[in-house]
Amino acid sequence: DTGVSQDPRHKITKRGQNVTFRCDPISEHNRLYWYRQTLGQGPEFLTYFQNEAQLEKSRLLSDRFSAERPKGSFSTLEIQRTEQGDSAMYLCASSLLLSSYEQYFGPGTRLTVT
Amino acid sequence: TQLLEQSPQFLSIQEGENLTVYCNSSSVFSSLQWYRQEPGEGPVLLVTVVTGGEVKKLKRLTFQFGDARKDSSLHITAAQPGDTGLYLCAGANTGNQFYFGTGTSLTVIP
Numbered sequence: 001d002t003g004v005s006q007d008p009r010h011k012i013t014k015r016g017q018n019v020t021f022r023c024d025p026i027s028e029h030n031r032l033y034w035y036r037q038t039l040g041q042g043p044e045f046l047t048y049f050q051n052e053a054q055l056e057k058s059r060l061l062s063d064r065f066s067a068e069r070p071k072g073s074f075s076t077l078e079i080q081r082t083e084q085g086d087s088a089m090y091l092c093a094s095s096l097l098l099s100s101y102e103q104y105f106g107p108g109t110r111l112t113v114t
Numbered sequence: 115t116q117l118l119e120q121s122p123q124f125l126s127i128q129e130g131e132n133l134t135v136y137c138n139s140s141s142v143f144s145s146l147q148w149y150r151q152e153p154g155e156g157p158v159l160l161v162t163v164v165t166g167g168e169v170k171k172l173k174r175l176t177f178q179f180g181d182a183r184k185d186s187s188l189h190i191t192a193a194q195p196g197d198t199g200l201y202l203c204a205g206a207n208t209g210n211q212f213y214f215g216t217g218t219s220l221t222v223i224p
Contacts (some may be wrong), residue, residue, distance in 0.1 A: 045213065045214075096213070101145040101147060101206045107155050107156050
């Protein structure tokens with residue numbers, strides 16, 4: 001396994017458009033996390049899944065943000081009606097259930113909203 | 115919000131020098147992780163500490179978790195240019211939510 005992958009690596013969109021990002025975790029990892037990172041800051045936790053169940057979503061930034069992991073494997077993060085303030089790096093991480101504090105991050109998707 | 119403050123925010127040192135980065139919080143964490151991040155990439159896990167007072171060594175890097183599990187430090191001995199990067203601490207609470215520190219940007223000058 002080559003680790004966590006994310007697609008696309010870069011996305012440029014116009015304000016008001018919807019965008020969707022994909023994350024493929026390490027294959028045997030039960031947990032999957034989404035973070036947002038703005039320039040000069042540490043990652044900000046958004047949500048996480050255990051298999052297909054979304055166990056925490058109260059920290060999603062607004063109701064424009066949603067995430068799914070329908071079959072407990074890959075996950076998608078969607079941002080509707082994008083705003084310039086959504087420009088950031090969106091990071092995905094995965095971990096095993098029994099060592100959930102050891103997260104392995106993907107390379108991220110850099111979103112630019114113009 | 116469980117905030118983790120890191121200091122210093124920026125650090126520029128000569129190759130061969132020693133340095134310490136601090137990660138402090140008023141909250142108790144069930145575990146604490148240290149990551150290093152290169153520009154344009156995701157963070158890479160360096161170490162996890164779980165027990166208060168725990169010390170872990172990884173070659174020239176020494177990590178310590180505070181007795182009360184609220185703070186941590188990272189000490190690098192004889193820094194090398196390859197150590198350059200953004201160092202992040204992250205604390206996990208019992209609800210499996212992770213809170214990252216503000217980061218320390220380290221530059222090691224050859």
